[in-house]
Amino acid sequence: MSNAQGHSAGTHLPSLTRGPHTKRLGLISLIACFGGLLFGYDTGVANGAEGPMAMELGLNLLQVGVVISSLVFAAAVGALIAGQVADSWGRRKTIIALAVLFFVGTLFVVFSPAGPEPGTFSPAGFSVLVAGRIMLGLAVGGASTVAPVYLAEMAPYEIRGSITGRNELAIVSGQLAAFVMNAILDTWLGESMDGVWRIMFSICALPALVLFFGMLRMPESPRWLVEKGKYDKALEVLNTVRSPERALAEAREIQAVTDKERQKNKPLGIKAVLTNKWLLRIVGVGIGVATMQQLTGINSIMYYGTRVLEEAGMTAQQAVLANIAFGVVAVVGGVFALRNMDRLDRRTTFMIGLTLTTTCHLLVAFASMLLPVGSALRPIVILILVVAFVASMQTFLSVAVWVWLAEIFPLHMRGLGIGISVFFGWGTNGVLTLFFPSLVSGVGITGSFFIFAGVGAVALYFVATQVPEARGRTLEALEEAVSSGAIYRSR
Numbered sequence: 001m002s003n004a005q006g007h008s009a010g011t012h013l014p015s016l017t018r019g020p021h022t023k024r025l026g027l028i029s030l031i032a033c034f035g036g037l038l039f040g041y042d043t044g045v046a047n048g049a050e051g052p053m054a055m056e057l058g059l060n061l062l063q064v065g066v067v068i069s070s071l072v073f074a075a076a077v078g079a080l081i082a083g084q085v086a087d088s089w090g091r092r093k094t095i096i097a098l099a100v101l102f103f104v105g106t107l108f109v110v111f112s113p114a115g116p117e118p119g120t121f122s123p124a125g126f127s128v129l130v131a132g133r134i135m136l137g138l139a140v141g142g143a144s145t146v147a148p149v150y151l152a153e154m155a156p157y158e159i160r161g162s163i164t165g166r167n168e169l170a171i172v173s174g175q176l177a178a179f180v181m182n183a184i185l186d187t188w189l190g191e192s193m194d195g196v197w198r199i200m201f202s203i204c205a206l207p208a209l210v211l212f213f214g215m216l217r218m219p220e221s222p223r224w225l226v227e228k229g230k231y232d233k234a235l236e237v238l239n240t241v242r243s244p245e246r247a248l249a250e251a252r253e254i255q256a257v258t259d260k261e262r263q264k265n266k267p268l269g270i271k272a273v274l275t276n277k278w279l280l281r282i283v284g285v286g287i288g289v290a291t292m293q294q295l296t297g298i299n300s301i302m303y304y305g306t307r308v309l310e311e312a313g314m315t316a317q318q319a320v321l322a323n324i325a326f327g328v329v330a331v332v333g334g335v336f337a338l339r340n341m342d343r344l345d346r347r348t349t350f351m352i353g354l355t356l357t358t359t360c361h362l363l364v365a366f367a368s369m370l371l372p373v374g375s376a377l378r379p380i381v382i383l384i385l386v387v388a389f390v391a392s393m394q395t396f397l398s399v400a401v402w403v404w405l406a407e408i409f410p411l412h413m414r415g416l417g418i419g420i421s422v423f424f425g426w427g428t429n430g431v432l433t434l435f436f437p438s439l440v441s442g443v444g445i446t447g448s449f450f451i452f453a454g455v456g457a458v459a460l461y462f463v464a465t466q467v468p469e470a471r472g473r474t475l476e477a478l479e480e481a482v483s484s485g486a487i488y489r490s491r
Contacts, residue, residue, distance in 0.1 A: 013253070013474070014245045016156055025154065025241040029163055031214035032150055033170035034207045035095060035143035038102050040174020041204045042071065042136050044327070047303050048182030048320050049197040056114055056194055057129070058121035061437065068303060069434040070130050074137025075144065076426035082142030083149075083419020087269065087412075091150040091221045094142065099212035101139040106205045108132025110198045118194060141426055145419050148406035153221040153414075154241060156250075157474040161341030164406050165399040169334035172394055174207075175302055176327030183320050223475065226254045227411050257476040261412065261483075268412040278485040279410070283417055285466050286405060289350075290425030292459040293401045296357050297452045298393045299429050300436040301326060301386060307437060308386065311445055312368070313379035322383055326390050333394030340395075345471050346404045350463045353396025358456030360389035365449035382445065407470050410479040 046068045054064050086094040109132035115122035147167050155163035182200055189196045225234035231251065238247035273279045301308065305326050309319035340349065364385045371378040409417030439448050468487040470478055481487035 013157075013249050014243065016158055016246065017243045019243065021239075021241050021243065025163070028154055028218055028241065029151055029166050031211070031218055032095065032147050033166050034211035034214065035098060035147040036167040036170030037174040037177075037207050038204055038211065039140045039143050039147075040171035040176075041178045041207070042102070042140055042174075043299070044175030044178035044302055045182065045200050045204070046071075047305055047323060048179065048186060049200040051316070052186070053197040056118055056197070057112075057125055058115055058119050059126070063121075063126065065434050065437065067126075067129055067133055069430050071133045071137035071140065072299075072426060072430035072433045074134040075141030076423045076430060078138035078141025079145045079422035079426055080141075080419045081138070083145045083415035083417075083422070084269075085142075085415075086146045086149065086224075087415035091146055091153070091224055092215060092218060093220075094146050095150065096212060096215045098139045098142045098146065099208050099215065101135055101142070102208035102211070103205055105132045105135030105137075105139060106201060106208065108135060110202045110205075114195075141422065144402075144426070145415065145422050148402050149414055149418060150221055152403070152406040153223040153475065156242070156246070157472070159342055160407060160475075161346075161400075161403050161471060162338045164403045165334075165338045165341045168394075168399040168402045169331070169338060172327065172330035172334045172398070176324070176331050177203075179324045179327040183324055186317075186320055222251070223254055223411055226251070226258050231255055253474065253476050257479060258411070261410075261479075269416055270413070272410075272413055273416070276483065278483060278488075279413065279417075281485075281488075282408060282468075282482050283420055285468070286408065286417055286421030287424045288462055289401055289404060289467060290421040291428045292354075292462060293397060294425050294428040294432065295452070295455045295459065296354075296393060296397065297361075297432065297436075297448075298390070298398065300432050301390060302330075303433055304436055304440075305386070308440065308445065309379065309383060311440055312382040313373065313375070314383075318379075325383070325387050329387050329391040330394045330398075333391045334399060336395045337399035341399060341403060342471070345469050346400050347463060347467055347469050349396050349400040350404075350467060351460065353392060353400070354456055354460045354463065356392035356396060357389055358453050358460065360385055360392055361449045361453035361456060364389065365446045365453065368445040368449070404467075404470055407475060407478060408468075408482065410483055411475065 050064055050068060053059070053067070059067065082094055082098065085097075108128055112129035112132060113122055113125040114120075115125065148164050151164045151167055152160055178200070181203055185196050185200055189199075219237040219240065220233075222234035222237040225231075225237065234254070235247060235251040238251050241247075242250060273283055305323045306316070306319040309322055310316060314322060364382060367378070367381045367385060371381060405418050405421055436448075439451075443451075468482075473481070478487070
């Protein structure tokens with residue numbers, strides 16, 4: 001789809017203006033993004049905390065894998081459930097419930113009992129720890145689904161990419177915060193204090209409280225309100241985040257599309273997906289996009305970056321400190337991504353990102369193969385190339401994927417559609433998380449990154465042939481184009 005085609009949709013709306021409503025929208029996006037911050041911290045904290053945790057609780061490699069991957073597999077379930085809950089219960093209430101789950105899960109992890117002696121295995125402690133990680137996983141998966149949808153539905157279509165993309169920036173900021181705190185605590189207290197990993201995990205209780213109390217004062221999504229027949233309330237919300245003229249025009253457009261769908265007397269939710277080949281197709285493409293993102297191996301680096309760097313030749317402490325570089329470039333890349341989200345088409349961004357990440361995979365594999373083990377140059381070169389991979393991923397893929405998933409599905413099944421897609425994404429993430437240490441141990445860095453490169457080539461073909469464009473259209477225009485299949489013909 002050309003830019004001209006994309007930007008023709010929705011231009012009948014009054015232009016955006018600045019005013020108090022702009023600051024209100026900024027505050028709403030800031031509070032909602034604490035869900036992304038928690039997502040990032042909870043997934044990143046294990047990268048550095050796993051060593052002290054395993055040592056104190058007497059965990060073997062398999063048990064460490066279970067502890068870390070339990071969050072990821074639970075996130076898959078959380079994404080699926082929370083999406084449907086958000087469709088029926090509301091975006092705001094669902095996010096508030098997720099904040100409670102974040103807080104309770106953190107308490108379980110922090111207070112999981114150790115064995116009678118340091119380093120001895122405690123079945124009860126292991127059970128409590130895994131239960132806490134499952135709670136955090138449900139919350140992480142839910143936040144990964146509901147927060148982007150909430151932001152996309154609150155944002156004007158002209159800046160929807162940059163508003164929704166803030167959640168991904170919050171995710172990588174949370175991961176960076178986890179890496180930095182891990183490095184500080186490990187350097188200051190790692191040798192002298194048992195239970196330092198508990199402090200690492202406990203920090204995420206603070207943003208959970210901010211998310212809970214902050215969302216109590218935030219409005220519900222106006223699009224969800226219209227879909228539930230609460231037009232007056234939706235207009236009231238829109239008047240706080242738009243100029244009066246723009247708010248009224250958007251409310252009427254949302255109402256018109258909703259009424260049109262109701263007049264067709266067609267099924268909603270999962271029934272609509274199963275009876276409409278175009279909705280079934282877009283869910284399939286959504287699954288492919290979410291899975292594609294995970295198969296780049298980005299989260300394997302974010303979870304096990306220290307292990308990769310140690311395999312490259314760094315000491316454990318060097319790896320923990322160098323791991324901060326991944327968080328830094330992820331945040332910098334996220335900032336650049338936000339600047340480009342409303343300037344570059346989503347498909348173009350996907351293609352650039354996959355080309356760069358696949359190239360980085362190949363370079364890492366060749367560097368690992370050609371530089372001998374023990375070479376002083378080997379860990380430095382591999383670190384630089386992996387940093388380049390993370391930067392490419394965050395600048396061109398991660399933000400764009402979450403924005404695309406949040407905007408592409410019709411309103412009546414938006415939570416369900418993104419929930420199903422992210423369920424498969426998190427499931428893929430879980431499998432990689434569980435087996436990545438064994439993969440690196442079995443085929444080394446060389447084989448692992450050659451595999452990632454091969455998958456990247458397949459993903460490029462998938463995007464080029466299957467993924468439709470979403471930028472430059474209102475959510476209502478997208479809904480009609482997706483439901484009728486016109487979005488594929490325009491491409």
